[in-house]
Amino acid sequence: MAAGALGFGDTTEVAFMPAPELDQAPATWELDIVRRELRSRDRPVALGGRAFELLEILVLAAGELVTKQHLMARVWPGAIVEDNTLQVHISAIRKALGADRRLLQTASGRGYRLLGRWTVRRKDVTPVPQMPAASIRPAAGNLPSTASELIGRSDAIQHISVLLTAYRMVTLTGPGGIGKTSLALEVARQSGREFDDGAHVIEFATATDPALVPSTVARALGLTFGESQASAASVANAIGDRAMLLMLDNCEHLIDAAASMADEIIRLCPHVVILATSREMLRIAGECIYRVPPLSLPPEGMKERSEVLRHGAIRLFVARTRSSGFDFCAEGTDLGAVSAICRRLDGIPLAIEFAAARAATLGPELVLARLEDRFAHLTLGRRTALPRHQTLRAALDWSYDLLLAEEQCLLRHLAVFVGGFTLDAVVAVTRGRIGEGSTVAEILSTLVAKSLVSVEGIHEATRWHLLETLRAYALDKLRAAGEAREAAQRHAEHYRGLVERRPVEGGLEACGKEISNVRAALDWCFSDTGDAAMGVALAAAYAPVWLHLAVLPECREAIQRALERCGPAVDPRIRMRLHIALGFVLSYTAAPSERSIEDVLSEGLDIAESLGDIESQILALWGLSTLRMRDGDNRATKSLAERIQAAAKRSGKFADIAVGNRALGTALHYSGRHSAARLCLEPAAAMSATAARGDYEALLLTDVRIQSRAMLSRVLMLQGYADQARIQAKMSYEQALDANHRMSICFTLRHALCATYLTLRDMPAAEAAVAQLVDAAATFKFARWASQGRCLEAMLSIRRGDFVDGTAQLKTAIDANINGGRSYCYPEMLGALAEGLAGGGRCDEALATLAAAVEWSERNDETWYLPELFRLEGALAPHTTVAGARHAERTFLRAIRLSRRQGALLWELRAASSLALLRLSQERHAEAHRVLQPVFDRVTEGGNMIDVQYARALLSRLT
Structure with a gap:
């Protein structure tokens, strides 16, 4: 029913009667279509114009579904309206309905329906009387002209303008200086055109007496009351049915009086919409809050x-x-x-x-x-x-001076926090100054409402923070009050206790959120007025968190600073943790010339042994074994791995045993004992994610479960299980991605995916994996994985036939690795270098390179690649010596025997194919068939693998 079809004084109401299908009968609602007013039990409920129109359409639909397209076409005819605009108004209707919001139901993706039985009736009413003592001077508004462009607020202006069509009361909140007034004025300029009586600003900044709020509004609107004193009700009645946008500016210091004024206007003036600015909400019915955000900022590191x-x-x-x-x-x-x-x-x-x-x-x-x-x-x-x-x-003094004494006290103490804080932390810092946690929480909520503190989360994960400028101001106040040292002491005590008590599961992530607070606490502890002993303990406890976050330079600096402050009275356990953590950090960050890493770890190991601390012994031994592996000394690595496994058995804890299995399984694999390695790696790879100790994974910079699976993929590949190897390699990488574990991502790329695809000669997959490794190493700033990536890129060039450039690149990369103290997979890289030299016609250099690789492998017990080195030597022999064919045959047979002894079916198939090809060239077909067929028959996987296809084709020629 159209409002314009009624005569003056007639009111059409759509009255809600309780529907029998509802569990509880909600309050009776009335929709006055002429006065455009929603009422609940005769009391008006604030609702914006567009929202009212939507509600009218839904009411008159009598419970039928109204599509989104129909609603938008009726309310915004001919305009292009986004879904979120409609949703804003639907939310406003639900907010107005309050406890009865369930009446408005959503049909997902289709539209909305309003439940209940609504009846239409007509009745005569008397118009709202105007106050006879007041007169209104016609005005189109009193907004000041714009002095300059409002920069960076176009999205906010658009959003607030939509809110004003959905709600009759919108309040912009935010801290001082955030630009509430400028934003509100610009919105009022643009939205005021839609009101017959324009937009009016009422400035409360200079008002000091709450009783003068109504007269301030009246004066701004040109209302006069003769001898009588203006009141909120009289001003609202004088406004009456006029259609205008009122901007109530700077309400915070007169908040109660401003709220009463706004409430009266919303209740008695159906065509007035209010836009308010305040550092806290007015808390009246129907109010919509828009928290003005800071201007957008470029992220750190943006250069364009x-x-x-x-x-x-x-x-x-x-x-x-x-x-x-x-x-x-x-x-x-x-x-x-x-x-x-x-x-x-x-x-x-x-x-x-x-x-x-x-x-x-x-x-x-x-x-x-x-x-x-x-x-x-x-x-x-x-x-x-x-x-x-x-x-x-002065801008901040204004907000601070409006606070109660206990609110000022809390705000001052919040200045000690950096990067956010929890309620527990606030209670610890303010203990004895304000009250118990419930009191602190109440005051903290007040500071949030007054736009001085920001909320980061909800429920149990709630964190708060101060804007940096507010924090600097509050810190000045804290120092001026003589409370800074005590607050800093309690701040450091809280975070030391928090880190030391962290749970095994999820504790590293939780403590990682407090890194800024820990930095601040350590700075204070190691200052001239701080508590050095507390700083030493805090640094030792936080070391696993730094490592978990891969913040290595910061961890190194903090631990070294703590060790410098260690006095004779320091608990030996704290000293032990510091030495072990420093050893791990140095192993990843120190230059090759720094030979103190082994000494640092050994000192930590000695203390752990004297204390009988098995877990710390395992950590120290792991660090020492990593050093030996980095140096390419697999013999020493295996010896240390055996000590780790022995200590783990004494512990009896599953996580410790997994660490031992991972260490020994890797060493056994590199020494060519693949079956024994598999027995170690399979249980470690199969353990659940929650079984691993968080501290281990943090200090080791590794996920034992994931990296065990990566090493298992290498073992399976060499044993001839190509399909299983691919599956395990991909699974290890995906698990590393899911865990977001940076070191494991690089590890699985290098030792699982790249190794598997390169060895199986799957060039497209190998190229993709190497590119991912190079990118990850650059992103995570891991130098050792970057150098490995350069080696692999050069190996790919050689495999593609680019022998000259590939060889030069690989030689440079190998030299850089060696000079950097990293000898990972050295024999494999020398083998690739020999391939490149031979491909470029430099066969004598290639043989010399292979001889060096063989000597390295046998000296350091890194023999997993030795069969392939022998095969490569045999392939070169006919091109370098007179008796080359006989030497080649002996070398191929040596490769076959060693492969069989190691259980490396892949190497055995490759060497057998090379020997069969040699005998085929000598017309020794039967002998060639006898050497290749039995090996080929044992291959059960990888039918599409190049080595299998080659052997199959060779056997076809032989038969």
Whole structure:
């Protein structure tokens, strides 16, 4: 029914009667179509114009489904409207219905229906009387003209404009200087055109008496009341049915009076929409909150100039420096300093304007250097601004002075936290100053409501944080109150206890969130006024977390600083943990010339043995075995792995045994004992993800389960199980990705995928895996995996037939590896180098390279690749000696015997094929068949593998 079809004084109501299908009878609702008013038991409920129109359509549909397309066509005829705009208004209707929100149901992807029985009736009403003492001076609005472009707020303007069509009360909240007033004014300018009586701003900034709020509103609207005193009700009645947008600006210091005024207007003035700005919500019925965000900031590391300049904070900085007569862009100044300034100022427009004014005279670099004392330097506000907006300190003083004493106390103490905090941490720091946790939580919620503290999560994962500028201000207040040292002490005590008590499962991730707080605590502990002993204990406890996060340089620096502060009274367990952790970090970060790694780990091992700490012994032994493996000394590696396994058996813990199996299984594989290696690796690879000890995986920089599977794929490949090897290699890599474990990602790429595909000569898959390794090593900044990637790239070039360049690249990469103290898979790389030399016609050099590889393998007990080295030597022999064929046959037979002894069916098939080809060339067909057929018959997997296809084709020729 159209409202315009009714005569003056008639009201059409659509009244809700409880539907029998509902479990509980909700309150009676009335929709007054003429007055455009939704009422619950005769009390008006705030609802925006567009939302009202949507509700009217749904009510008149009498419970039938109304499609989204129909709703949008009726309410926004001819306009292109996005789904989220409709959803905003639907949310507003549900909010208005309150406890009866279930009446409005969604048909997923189709539309909406309104439940219940609604009846249409007509009745006569008397119009709302106007206050006779008041007169209204006609006005189209009193908004000030715009002085400058509002930068970086286009999305916010659009979103708030939509909210104003869905809700009758929208409040913009946010900390001081975030730009609430500027944003609200621009929204009012654009949205005010839709109201017959325009948009009006009511400025409360200079008002100090709550009782004067109604008269302030009346004066702004041109209302006069003669001798009578204006009240909220009288002002609302005087406004009556006028259609206007009211902007109530700066409500926070008069919050109760402003809320009462807004509530009366919403209740008595059906065609008024209110847009308010306040540092906290007004808390009236139907209010919609929009938290004004900081201006957008470029992420750290962004270099592309055009991309940086797209962000609102940077654009504002540039515009304000230009308005001051300094165009730093034209002068080619690096935007890095500007980006850093804006990030340090949290994207707060007021602070950025102050910084830009300073940069116009000092330059961005000098402003950035002085931001530690931002309140002394960021003072050049606009002369026409409110006093509290003329300096950064004044802007924050305004908010701070409005707080109660206990709120001020809590805000000061929050300054000790860096990068977020939990309620438990706040309670620990403020113990004895405010109250128990419930009291602290209540005050903290108040600070959130007043836009001084931000919330990061919900429920048990809730964290809060202060904007950096607010934190700097609160820290000044904390020092001025003489509370800084006590707060810092309690802050450090809390995080030491938190890290030491961390649970095995999920504890590393939880403590990783506190890395900024731990940094701050350590800085204080090791300062002149701090507690060094606490810092030593905290560094030792946090070492596994640093390693888990792969923050190696920071971990190294912190542990070395802690060891320097270790006195004779320090608990030997703490000293032991520091030495073991430092040994691991040094093994990944130290230069080859630093020979102290073994000494550091050995000292940690000695303490662990004296204390009978088996788990720490295992860790120290693992670190020492990693050093020996890096040096290519597999004989020493195997000896240390046997000690690890023995200690693990004494422990009896499954996780310890898995570490021992992983260590020994790897050493056995490299020494060519593949069956024994498989027996060790299979149970370690099969253990559940939760069985591994978090501390182990953090300190070892490895996931034992995943890396055991990666090594198992190599063993299976050499044993001739090509299909199973591929499956295990892919599975290990996917598990590493799922766990987001950086070291394991690189490990599985190198030792599982790359090794498997290169050895099986699957060139497309090998090229893809090597590219992934190179990319991951660069992303994670792992030097050793980057050097391995360069070796593999060169090996690929050689396999593709690019012998000259590939050989040169591989020789350079091998030399870099050796000079860097890394000899991983050295015989395999020398074998590839020999292939490249031979392909380039340098057969004598190739044989010499193979001889060096054989000597290395036998000396260091790294014999897993030795059969292939013998085969390569045999393939070269006919080209280098007179008796080459006889030497080749002997060498091929040697490769076959060694492969059989090792259980390496892949190497045996390859060597047997080479020998069969040689005998075929000598017309010894029967002998060739006898050597190849039995080996080929034992191959049960990998029918598409190149080696299998080659052997099959050769046998066809022989038969």
